[in-house]
Structures are given as structure tokens and as C-alpha cells.
Amino acid sequence: MIRLLCLALFFLALANNVYTAEHLQIFASPGDNVTLPCRLDRKPGFSFGGMGNRIKWTKLEDAFNEVDVVVSMGFHKVKYGRYENHAHLQEADENDATLVINSIQLDDFGTYKCEVINGMDETIVQVEVRMLGVVFPYSPRLGRYNLNFHDAEAACLDQDAVVANFEQLYQAWKGGLDWCNAGWLSDGTVQYPITKPREPCGGRRNGAGLRNYGRRDKSSSRFDVFCFTSELKGQVFFIDQKMTFTEAEQACQNGGAELAKTGHMYAAWKLQGYDRCDAGWLSDGSVRYPISRPRMKCSPTEAAVRFVGFPDKKNKLYGAYCYRAQQ
Structure with missing residues (x-):
């Protein structure tokens, strides 16, 4: 039986x-x-x-x-x-x-x-x-930790993006985003992602993860911001000339485009694999360049949008990254 x-x-x-x-x-x-x-x-x-x-x-x-x-x-x-x-x-x-x-x-x-x-x-x-999109850290020309929550919302919108939510930052962290500056999220919390624990960024004992400052006063507290931009509905291209900021704006307009925003640059880099080892003006007055294939003299250790800074707009040292929207 x-x-x-x-x-x-x-x-x-x-x-x-x-x-x-x-x-x-x-x-x-x-x-x-x-x-x-x-x-x-x-x-x-x-x-x-x-x-x-x-x-x-x-x-x-x-x-x-x-x-x-x-x-x-x-x-x-x-x-x-x-x-x-x-x-x-x-x-x-x-x-x-x-x-x-x-x-x-x-x-x-x-x-x-x-x-x-x-x-x-x-x-x-x-x-x-x-x-489908990309999270990127953002601070304005004024420098680090100068945005209250309302300024942060406006800053992301100016860059063709929105303030990232927790899930978006979490997914970006899982994808390797490591950034030691704290930034606003859409729920009013302030956090930052660490994949390589180190002393200046919460210490090694805390391990990898999202460092969380909790909810902060949206008017008086000042931090950077994590922005999120979705798919790129257009084309980013480079004009290889040494120009001032004003000349760069005009060069893009002559090509039926506009100076690319930071959100355009990150979307082209992350979603389309855009790769160019030439520093160029963006619409916020910053100078950056996208590296999808790390190599010496460009970005030796990681794929990233490299940030040069906010130079004098009269400085004729850079090309222009332009954005042409789909018709």
C-alpha cells in the first residue's frame, strides 16, 4: 500500500x-x-x-x-x-x-x-x-548645495528633465551610479547613491547603498538635485569649432537646432551610446562631453558624461553640442 x-x-x-x-x-x-x-x-x-x-x-x-x-x-x-x-x-x-x-x-x-x-x-x-530614461546629478553655476526644493524643480525643468523619484534613483544606483553629493528627490527627501563606499561619502562601514538625509525643509534647506529625463526625441550633434558661448548658440541655430540641454546630453549618452571626446558648450553655460567607451585622455576608468565646469562664456576654447528635435 x-x-x-x-x-x-x-x-x-x-x-x-x-x-x-x-x-x-x-x-x-x-x-x-x-x-x-x-x-x-x-x-x-x-x-x-x-x-x-x-x-x-x-x-x-x-x-x-x-x-x-x-x-x-x-x-x-x-x-x-x-x-x-x-x-x-x-x-x-x-x-x-x-x-x-x-x-x-x-x-x-x-x-x-x-x-x-x-x-x-x-x-x-x-x-x-x-x-526608459536616465538619472543625473545637477548643480547650477552657483556651485554645490545652492538649490532649495523649488529651485531644484525649476533647474531640472530647465534641463528637459524632472526631479527624480526614489525608484528612479534606486534603479540608477543598481546600474552603477555613484555620486557623493546629496540631492533632492521628488518626495522631498535628500539622498545620494554610493556603489564604492569611502570615508568622505558616509564611510566604508555603511557599505554600498542610498545614503538618506530624510525629508528636509523645501524652502530653507539647500542641496543639489537628481534629475530624470526619459527618451530622447531628437538628435544631439557636435560642432567642432572653438567658440564663445554666444557663438556656440548661433552656430546651433544656423544648423536648425539649439544648444543642447544637460538632459539631452545624458539621454544621448545613456540611451543612444553617444561618445565624443571633445568638450563643448551646453545651454546652461556648462561644458561637458559624453564618453560611452572609456579610454585614456577621455575617461580612463568609466563611462560617464564628463563635466569640465562653468567657464567664462567669452572663452573661445570649446565646441558646441546642439540638439535638433524630431519634426
Whole structure:
């Protein structure tokens, strides 16, 4: 009897077909429609016809908290909270559990989990929806720690960007961003990302991570800012002449463009792999250059947008980085 029971359990285990896909990543910009793939893969020879699929999509807010998005059992479907108006199941066939989110919003970015069960068949998939864009630290010509929160918002907008949120800075840190100056985030906190712990940046004992100063007074406290810019809807190009700032502005205009903003430069560098070892003017009066392929005399150790400074605008030492928007 025991042997028969063991055999029965063995064959049940074979029938219990569990597929856990690798962690998928999808990149999108705010306003895009995104498709999160998920489908039930049935093992041949085992069928539980008529039982229907139980589909559950949740959003993983953190390690201990999941928020329901969509639950479906046959004809019965329930959508939860803000997803009620802009998410639905694709249902291309009976085994398709793909989730479609229309006009994705900032709060929609993050990691989702799909669970599909049909009898002894089960599929579990995680899909991370990441914002297509780049986080960059910014301080104005006045120098380090001169922006209150409202000035920080304006500074990012001037550079074709917005103040980054925590999730965006966290993802940038996971991607290797290391910056020792504290900056505003959109929730009013002040933080900075450290991948290489060192004494001037919170010490070695604290390890790598986001250093957090907490919430600060938005009017009186002054720091730098972390800005976020999404996909580049145009072209950044370089004019190789030695010019003053005013001459650089005019040269770009002559080419049907404008002096590139810092956000344009970072987007071209990060999202398009723009690489040029020539310092050039940007619209805020700074001089920078983008390096995607580290090399001697340009950026020996890392890919980065190199910052030369805010030189005298009458100094004829630099070329111009221009931006031409898509028509």
C-alpha cells in the first residue's frame, strides 16, 4: 500500500508542471502602452479540460507587500484600484495571461508577478517594468548645495528633465551610479547613491547603498538635485569649432537646432551610446562631453558624461553640442 501511494505521489509530481520564467525586464516611457508577457505552458499528456485558468497579477511593492492588479477565473474578472481603468488581460488564446497596461503612469513602474493555475499546471512569471530614461546629478553655476526644493524643480525643468523619484534613483544606483553629493528627490527627501563606499561619502562601514538625509525643509534647506529625463526625441550633434558661448548658440541655430540641454546630453549618452571626446558648450553655460567607451585622455576608468565646469562664456576654447528635435 505504501509503495502504491509513493508511486501515485510520484506521478502527481510529474503532472504538476511548474514553470518559473527568468525575471523579465521591459523598458517604457510614461504614456506608453506596455505588454507584460505571461502564458500557461501545459505538459503534453495531462489535461484538465473545463476547469479554466486562474490568473492573478500582482505588483510587488516591496519584499513583504503585494498589491492586486487583476484576478481572473473563467468569465469572472476583477481589476483593482487604479488599474481598473487602464489595465486588461490580452487573452489571445486560452493559455494567454498577458497583461496590458495602457498609458503607463509613474506609479505603474516596478515589478509584477503573474500566477496562472490550471489543475496541476502552474506558471509563475515576474516582469519588471523599468522607465526608459536616465538619472543625473545637477548643480547650477552657483556651485554645490545652492538649490532649495523649488529651485531644484525649476533647474531640472530647465534641463528637459524632472526631479527624480526614489525608484528612479534606486534603479540608477543598481546600474552603477555613484555620486557623493546629496540631492533632492521628488518626495522631498535628500539622498545620494554610493556603489564604492569611502570615508568622505558616509564611510566604508555603511557599505554600498542610498545614503538618506530624510525629508528636509523645501524652502530653507539647500542641496543639489537628481534629475530624470526619459527618451530622447531628437538628435544631439557636435560642432567642432572653438567658440564663445554666444557663438556656440548661433552656430546651433544656423544648423536648425539649439544648444543642447544637460538632459539631452545624458539621454544621448545613456540611451543612444553617444561618445565624443571633445568638450563643448551646453545651454546652461556648462561644458561637458559624453564618453560611452572609456579610454585614456577621455575617461580612463568609466563611462560617464564628463563635466569640465562653468567657464567664462567669452572663452573661445570649446565646441558646441546642439540638439535638433524630431519634426
